[in-house]
Amino acid sequence: MKEIFKLGGILLLVTALASGALSMVNKITKPKIEEQKRLVVERALIAALPTADPKAIEKVIENDEILYYIGYTTQEKTDIAGYAFVAKKAGYSSVIETMVGVDTTGKIIGIKVMEEKETPGLGTKIEEIKYGESAPWFQLQFINRYAGELAVDKDNGPIRSITGATISSRAVTNSIKEGLEQLEKRLGGFKKQANPTQTEQVS
Amino acid sequence: MSMMSEFSKGFYKENPVFKLVLGLCPTLAVSNSVQNAIGMGVAATFVLIMSNVIVSLIRKGVPKKIRIPIYIVVIATFVTIVDLVMAGFAPALHKSLGIFVPLIVVNCIILGRAEAFAGKNPVFYSFLDGLGMGLGFTFALTIISIVRELLGNGSLWGVPLMPPSFEPVLLLILPPGAFLTLGLFLGFFNWLDAKRDA
Amino acid sequence: MENRLVVSASPHIAHKDSVKKIMFGVVISLLPAAVGGVYFFGAKAAWVIVLAILSAVITEALIEKLTKKPITIADGSAIVTGILLAFNVPPEVPWWIPVIGSAFAIAIGKVPFGGLGYNPMNPALLGRAFLLASWPSHMTIFKTAPKDGSLSGINLAAIKSYGLDAITSATPLNVFKTQRGILFEWHDVLKSGMENPALQAKADLANNAISQLSDSYANLFWGRVGGCVGETSVFLLLIGALYLIYKRYIGLRIPLTYIGTVAVLTWLFAGTEGLFSGDPLFHVLSGGLILGAFFMATDMVTSPVTPKGRIWFGVGCGVITVIIRLVGGYPEGVSYSILLMNLTVPLLDRYTKPKTFGKVEQK
Amino acid sequence: MRLKKLTFKGGVHPPEYKELAEDKAIEVMPAPEFVVIPIQQHIGAPAEPVVAVGDEVKIGDVICQAKGFVSVPSHATVSGTVKAIEPRPHPVGGNVLSIIIENDGKDEWSPDVAFDEKYAELDADEMKKRILNAGLAGMGGATFPSHVKLSPPADKPIDTFILNGAECEPYLTADHRMMLEKTRDILEGVKIIMKILNCKNGYIAIENNKPDAVRAMRQAVKEMKMDVEVVSLPVKYPQGAEKQLIKAITNRNVPAGGLPMDVGCLVHNVGTAKAIYDAVSSKKPLIERVVTVTGQGIKEPKNVLVRIGTPFEKVIEFCGGVTENTIKIVNGGPMMGIAQFSMEVPVIKGTSGILALTDKETGMRDPDPCIRCARCVDVCPMNLLPNEMARQIEYNNFDEAHQLGVLDCIECGSCSFICPSRIRHVHLFKYAKMEVTKKLKARA
Amino acid sequence: MDLNHLFVITISAIFINNFVLNRFLGICPYIGVSKNMDSAVGMGMAVVFVMTLASMVTWLIYDFMLKPTTSNIFYIIFSAKEPPDLTYLKTIAFILVIASLVQFVEMVVQKVSPTLYKSLGIYLPLITTNCAILGVAFLNLDENFNFIESIVNGFAAGVGFTLALVLMAGIRERLELAPIPKPLRGVPIAFLMAGLMAIAFLGFSGLKL
């Protein structure tokens, strides 16, 4: 019995030491990790709203849910550069999340796929950057298009789908289209000032 | 025992993957690209070295009965360090290695070396053993991933290398490709050994 | 004279069949469908078949030569594998697809396990699954419409009159799957009470397309539809199957339970208007079901030896085929269902071992 | 009136080749210059020689005496001098102590042998004694002592007797000819057996490829006013195996490892029935039997009445000798018979046929790998998995083979016959049975 | 509780994302214990049991001890100012909990049912440091599963593991009796077979329920 307590004590001590050491490491890395998480969204927003001032992007929240973002051209927040939102839809083997930015007329000005776990080599081509190019060719096709045009070639639209990954291509395309339609409803039509319930400064 | 052999045995003679057939899950899971393979290899090597060193240091003071739990705590500590640092400084790698980073804890190479070697040998040898085994593991991961990435994606370290007309053998970077490649490598090394012994 | 006497255990006479005879029997039984493939899809289909056979045979001979084993290509099993692989790829694939597929089938699927008789899974289907996973674009795109027919099997007149051309550039099962998806989407929209005129138009088209599919039985039966080289003509395949049955090279347990299960399950679940609204005949005639049921699920090496085991094997193939066709990631499920059931063969054999004669009354 | 099809599960249809000899009436072969009579021609304990070298014997004299209950005596089959008592090659294998008698050509009979008018009134015990004294061992091939079979324990009464005239083995026609030529003798034998056992149901089972035998039997049964049924069975090997025969006729399953008497049945071969008649009516011992000498290798296939102990060579000579391309000499039928090293071996009580097979007939080839075609499984009358057992035995896994039921195998050879890969199942199973019994004994 | 959702989790864990064939977890026992059917079944049952239990326990630990919420027990016991974020200790906590849990189960089983111990117990120590068990705990976190979902996922993952293991065992018993080329015998052929199995399981990929 006594031995058990002794051994238990030693084990506890070792664990406590280890936890102590880890809490120190954690102090150093924690801010870094949180920064990384924020950067993912931030980078996506910058990509989606290239005309907005990165420091002047607000999120529109309702019931703890981010509905969309508003980007202003300057920090004075006088002119709206555009809106951004996250489009989601199930692809082949995962839910694909894309940050989409539109200008006030509803024209897409930037997109970035944030999250997907599609089949490597097939579905993941939605993020593929061809050698020598600077942006994923699949995503570039969406720039300057309006909701009405969005459909992949198999559905007689102009978006060239990835060979062998029509499902992923369709998921991205349709999620953006639906997101845009929803945003339009929320804004009460494009080219109009929205009526946000609550706004808050991002970054 | 020679220092050189403690270090070099991990590469071929006692290669953890090809010869000891240990640590298979990460080997299969992250060998789909050279980047992942080397990232995982370095992470595991770090944990191996550090846990070997610490275990060797404390080997005399640890009661026999609870040595395994204590080793596990030591290993888990270093794994957590790797996990946190990777999340903070190499988020992309962290994401693509996924749960296989924390799972280094249960990678039997590490506990195996602690138990079989570091618990019985002085610090410097344990360090060499950890380094050698870790590099051996990294080496195994790397050559598997070279085959898989080059043929399965037409690239190495993400850089396209094959002529544009090459159509990659996608299966190789899918799960079945991992099993098949490892199986063929294991068979190939058995064959090599048999040929050398003959 | 005396020293010439051979002493061996009984029996002292043997049936005249041999492995070689059986394998070449299968080759003969596949000829009608092969000729049909060439007739419907043109010379490139012939190329695919020839390349697949050559690759299978050469791969087997080469490995055996390198490993200094007896060369076994004369037994004909590699030829069967080659033909069946060719039957399972689209006619317009690049030349290296059948070559690599056959090589994989033999070099990975057969030889490492000990060669003929020991491979646990169907080599030809492994070859196909390998090709499908590696080069899905080549393996899922069908461009060649058969002679005298359309890819989807829908009659050309109907295509024109219904304005279906946009959705009929695919094989019948492809059309079925995508159009059924649209209908379900439309049902959801209807239920939610929203309006969506664009979708409604699509749903109307989908309804037309599906009803046209049902009217294409004759095309499916004769083979005037798109698809893989050897899978399209039910008629020609059945001629070969009858020959095999007549020769007793295959039994009926697997094919009948397989096809029966598919028919029942599709009748139950494959409709768009609830239970019992499916079209079993369409499902039995389309895709590679007939090819799979008579020529591939019956591969004796990779199917159970016990009578009951063969029945469960057929049922299992049927269930998985229907699951994949209705909710899976592919329009067609025959290949994968057979491969998956191959995995269960040792278990089936084990748990369906017949009771020894005389053991029945004991206990 | 039977509605069920009279058959059993499994079985094969080998080519019959019965036409070679079925129309040949039984010919009596003259006694040879010498005979070789092994002391063991039956299942059970070997008999004990009671003559010495140099002794003079007459036909029917006992030359070796039964030793124990499961054993039978043997008799001199020619008159003459005992020349030697030494091991000689035996058709069932190995060398067995044999009594060699030189024929003096006089054909003198032992005085005991005489027709007894009142034999039918003898009681069962006396009949059984005569049967034992006549040295009867089953002539269907298994050579089990007949008197033992006819003495079931009191708790296992036998209500059904089946006369086995199936002769399902290809080539063999001896039983067929006997049923045509000795119809009445056989039926008298049946009467005796049914009397000994006091059983009510009698069946005479004949495969329907012998319609003339069925007709002859039916006719004779009617004439003799016997209450037995002549059953015509579909042609399928091994229809004559007793468990399968009992299943086909009575639909009873003899338990695995059990005996026919466990289900109240007894089966005897037609040759045995005739011998029983001879033994009981005339005290005539078993000194000769009908042998079918046939096969493509025999120049003049015949059914021959041969003295027990006649060397194969002589019998074959009597049938014109063998052709050049003969590669196999078999004692028995082609499915279960035993291939011989030499033609010196003698005809014994269980020799139903002598086959000379040519290379073409045997279709011998080296085995291919098993392709799991399951034909062997489909044909096995015992419902075993021959392919699995064979594979386990090839890897010396006798425990697994035992579990798969190798001891239940009746060695009918259907599996090997049908196998396209020419797997030598029966060879493996015989070997495995030995190993398994050895192991079981060691364990016990 | 949405039963449909639980059904999807189950099917996904067994067939679509099979632990062994798709996620590469538990490969060592999969290769090591699949030579014989009886041990495969024993190991499988042990894994199902421990995975379910581990999913349950680690979920509780994570939600009530590590996560910075107001129901964190350290927050309650020490009445700290704000809930502590101890999530960085999850690896160390999980492995210790799983290891002691398995030990405890082993002891209980040994006491309560010696027969069960005989068939199951010998596999328990092997499982302690098996990545499949720890893996399921992390996956439950990754997927944000709630308590019930975690348990269902743990159970189904175990079943998926057992399925792959038992199928493999059946096939390997047959491969023992095959003339496999020497260098491939044993582990290499098992990997090739696993690869072919994984190809067959691709048939389930993209299943939409």
Ligand SMILES: Cc1cc2nc3c(=O)[nH]c(=O)nc-3n(C[C@H](O)[C@H](O)[C@H](O)COP(=O)(O)O)c2cc1C
């Ligand atoms: C192993 C495997 C993984 C797949 N992964 C994806 C995927 O990530 N995204 C996708 O859209 N389709 C995927 N597919 C589906 C097929 O490629 C499917 O045929 C294709 O999506 C249909 O597109 P197509 O119309 O271009 O042929 C996968 C197929 C296989 C065999």
Ligand SMILES: Cc1cc2nc3c(=O)[nH]c(=O)nc-3n(C[C@H](O)[C@H](O)[C@H](O)COP(=O)(O)O)c2cc1C
């Ligand atoms: C496979 C097999 C086939 C047999 N075929 C026959 C047959 O056709 N005729 C026959 O009389 N005995 C046949 N027998 C022998 C019988 O089972 C049984 O031993 C015999 O009929 C008993 O009679 P007996 O004691 O008079 O020899 C066969 C045995 C086996 C194992």
Ligand SMILES: Cc1cc2nc3c(=O)[nH]c(=O)nc-3n(C[C@H](O)[C@H](O)[C@H](O)COP(=O)(O)O)c2cc1C
């Ligand atoms: C050890 C042994 C004991 C036997 N005991 C009897 C018996 O008591 N009664 C009986 O009718 N047959 C008995 N038999 C004979 C069998 O029933 C059967 O006739 C004989 O084995 C030959 O049959 P077969 O030619 O079908 O193989 C016995 C056989 C053996 C091997």
Ligand SMILES: Cc1cc2nc3c(=O)[nH]c(=O)nc-3n(C[C@H](O)[C@H](O)[C@H](O)CO)c2cc1C
């Ligand atoms: C009826 C029958 C069906 C066959 N089906 C196939 C098949 O689907 N795929 C294949 O590779 N070989 C098939 N074969 C050939 C042979 O069995 C095959 O090559 C072996 O699986 C290789 O060991 C078949 C053979 C027969 C007799």
Ligand code: SF4
């Ligand atoms: S961690 Fe365990 S299961 Fe994995 S390789 Fe090591 S011993 Fe095997």
Ligand code: SF4
């Ligand atoms: S011994 Fe042979 S021929 Fe005679 S009855 Fe039996 S099986 Fe038929």
Ligand code: SF4
């Ligand atoms: S020899 Fe044995 S295993 Fe073969 S068929 Fe006859 S009873 Fe069955």
Ligand code: SF4
């Ligand atoms: S008949 Fe021959 S090849 Fe066919 S399963 Fe039986 S043993 Fe194998």
Ligand code: FES
């Ligand atoms: S089981 Fe070995 S590392 Fe996963």
